[in-house]
Amino acid sequence: MATSSILADARKLVDELIDPLADQWETERRFARESFDAAAQLGLTALLVPEAQGGRGLGPLAFVRVFEVLASADLAAAFSLVVHNNFARGLAASGNQHLIDLLLADTVSGAAMGAFLLTEPGTGSDASAITCSAVLDGDEWVIKGDKAWITNASDATALNVYAQTNPALKHRGIVSIVVDAATPGVTRLEPYELLGGHAMGTGGFRFDDVRVSRNNTLSPVGEAFGAAMVGIDLARVVVGAMCCGMLQRALDVAVEHSRSRQLFGGSVADKQGVQWMLADVATDLEASRLLTFRAAEALEAESDATIAAAHAKKFSVRAAERGIAACMQTMGATGFRRAVDNPLPRHLAGARIAAYIDGTW
Ligand SMILES: Cc1cc2nc3c(=O)[nH]c(=O)nc-3n(C[C@H](O)[C@H](O)[C@H](O)COP(=O)(O)OP(=O)(O)OC[C@H]3O[C@@H](n4cnc5c(N)ncnc54)[C@H](O)[C@@H]3O)c2cc1C
Known part of the structure; x- marks a missing residue:
């Protein structure tokens, strides 16, 4: 298609x-x-x-x-x-x-x-230090531990759980296992109260000696950590693109508002200080797009995109936070008000979320 x-x-x-x-x-x-x-x-x-x-x-x-x-x-x-x-x-x-x-x-x-369960209450950035354990008992894995900050936690049915099989092996001991959320011993914890972004249903899970067939292994011991990192490169580029989408929308809304709002005998858009603010946002947006789509092209070509993905995410997140706040500023108090036709407050919280997901910045 x-x-x-x-x-x-x-x-x-x-x-x-x-x-x-x-x-x-x-x-x-x-x-x-x-x-x-x-x-x-x-x-x-x-x-x-x-x-x-x-x-x-x-x-x-x-x-x-x-x-x-x-x-x-x-x-x-x-x-x-x-x-x-x-x-x-x-x-x-x-x-x-x-x-x-x-x-x-x-x-x-x-x-x-689906949901991706890597982060735990005790570790996020240092993912190789996860302590949720998986031990083989005959043909079954027995999983024990807590997971935190899981997107889709409120509704997910198929959980890709990363667990440690041998702490001495560090990242090489990690396995990923698909667990049905309805399996006995799986507890879905209350979703978190956040600054924004409740629509992604972020929350945690507890696994109390959860028994799952060994056939549910998605990435075997020794390969799971690398598989998680491959997925994360793509996810980081997507985060960059999502920041571009939010920033473009913020710019469109702010430009329209600045043209219609009258003050001191003319429109806000006539004021050079406001024009410079919006022009800086447009420049940052263009730079975010270039970094993001260059990283996406590297992924498309199946070349190493790890550094390009990190640059794209870091720059685009910062440009979005700075730029959405600037757009809101040009709208005065109206920019700060949540409304169906003003997604900017939601997008400002979205840019903050983007600073954490798939690795900080
Ligand atoms: C809304 C939301 C949804 C999420 N969804 C998922 C999900 O679906 N699945 C999942 O597994 N995780 C998910 N996460 C977790 C996310 O991946 C982690 O928040 C992220 O990896 C950072 O971990 P942490 O929050 O524990 O911060 P920490 O690791 O505790 O980091 C704290 C601070 O230290 C800094 N830092 C870390 N390492 C270094 C270093 N080496 N040098 C200098 N500074 C450093 C960080 O930048 C940060 O500022 C989600 C998070 C959020 C907020």
Whole structure:
């Protein structure tokens, strides 16, 4: 399927559902369930899965463009879909026949929702130090420990759990295992109260001697940490693109407001100080796009994109935080007010979230 048709679907989702509902999800402090379900109907839940396996077969470049569009309305709803799509990609690419038969069709259709469980209450950036343990007992893994800061935690059904099999091996001892969230011993913890972004349903899980078939191993011991890092390169570029989407939207709203708002005998847009502020935002946005799409092209070409992805994420997040705040400033108090036609406060919180997800900055 042509990328243009998928981008049109993403725009439709933004116009018809995410834009109208995003402020409500925030007010009600709840997961963007309607967004996930509508995305599933449009086939946006398996964008990276090859067409031969039922997905849309997008490459990284097209994938990134889809999320630039979705995040222009709401980073949280968009990121929930990023996490699910990354889960689907990993399952299709690395899942054994048991996991494919068990879960791929439901993951592609959105009947199952994926989550990525690496972070723990005691460790985030230093992911090799995770303490959630997995011990083999015959043909079953026994998993014990806590996970924290998990996107989609409120609704996810298929959990990709990273666990340590032998602390002496550090990152080489880590395995990843797919766990059904309904398995006895799995407790879904209360989602967190946050500055914003409740639509991504972030929360934690507790695993109390959870028994799962050894066949549910997604990435074996010795390979799981590397697999997590491969996914993170793409996710960082997507975060860069989502920041571009939010910043473009902020700029559009601020420019429109500055043209219509009258003060001191003319429009705000006539004031040179305001023009300079908005021009700086436009320059930062262009630089963010260049870094982001250069990193996406490296991923598309299957070359090493780790450094390019880190540059793209760091620059785009900072440009978005600075730029969205500047856009709000040009709008005076109106910029600070949450409203259906003013996503800037939500996007400012979204830019802060972008500074943490998939590694700080
Ligand atoms: C909304 C949200 C959703 C998330 N979703 C997920 C998810 O789905 N799955 C998941 O596994 N995780 C998720 N995370 C967790 C995220 O990946 C972590 O927050 C991130 O890895 C940072 O870890 P930390 O918060 O524990 O910070 P820490 O690791 O405690 O870092 C604290 C500070 O130290 C700095 N720092 C770290 N290392 C160094 C260093 N070597 N030198 C100098 N400074 C350093 C950091 O930049 C930071 O400023 C999510 C987080 C948020 C906020």
